[in-house]
Amino acid sequence: MDAKHLGDDLTVVLHTEAELHARLAEMAREIEADYAEEPPLLVGVLKGAVMVMADLARELRFHAQMDWMAVSSYGKGTKSSGVVKILKDLDADLTNRDVLIVEDIIDSGLTLSWLKENLASRGARSVRICTMLRKPEAMKVQLDVEYVGYDIPADFVVGYGLDYAEDYRNLRDVAILAPHVYGGDA
C-alpha cells in the first residue's frame, strides 16, 4: 500500500498534542470563571475547529451546548475583503444567549471580525472568541480575542484540525508545513 505519511511534509512541530491539551485545560478554567452565572453556547467554525471544540468542551465543567457554522471567505489569497458567505448556519436561536465562538486559528482576523458582528446582530447578549492559535503579525483588523491558546509566527501551519487542501487535519500536533508542499519560499 502506498500510504501517505503524515510527517513527511512537515518542518517543525510548534505545539504537541500534550501542550495543546494542557493549554486548553488552563483556558477552560478561565472560561468557567468568566461564565460562572450561565454557560455560554459554544459556536464552532467548521471544519478546522472540530478538534478544539471536542477537547475544550470535554474539559469544561459545565453543560457545554455546541452549535456549528460553516463559512467561506471571498477573495482569499488575492485581496481579503472580509466578506464572508455562510455555508451552514446555526440551528440555535441566539436571542439573549452568551455566545463563545470556538476557532482553530486567527490569521488576518477578517473572518472572525465579520462573524462576531453577525452573531451579535442576532440578539446575542454577548459574543466572545476563543481560539487555539493566533498569528499576531498577520492580523489586519483590530479584534478583541478573549481566550488565546498560543500566539504563533505567520507561517502556514497544519494539524489539530488545520488543513492544507483538506489534508493534515487529523495530525495530533500543530506543525509548520514545508514550503515546498505549497510552492512557497523556504
Ligand code: IMP
Ligand atoms: P482569517 O483570520 O480571516 O484570515 O482566516 C482564518 C482562516 O484561514 C482559518 O479559519 C483557517 O481556515 C485559515 N488559515 C489561516 N491560517 C492558516 C494556517 O496557517 N493553516 C491552515 N489554515 C489557516
Ligand code: MG
Ligand atoms: Mg477555520
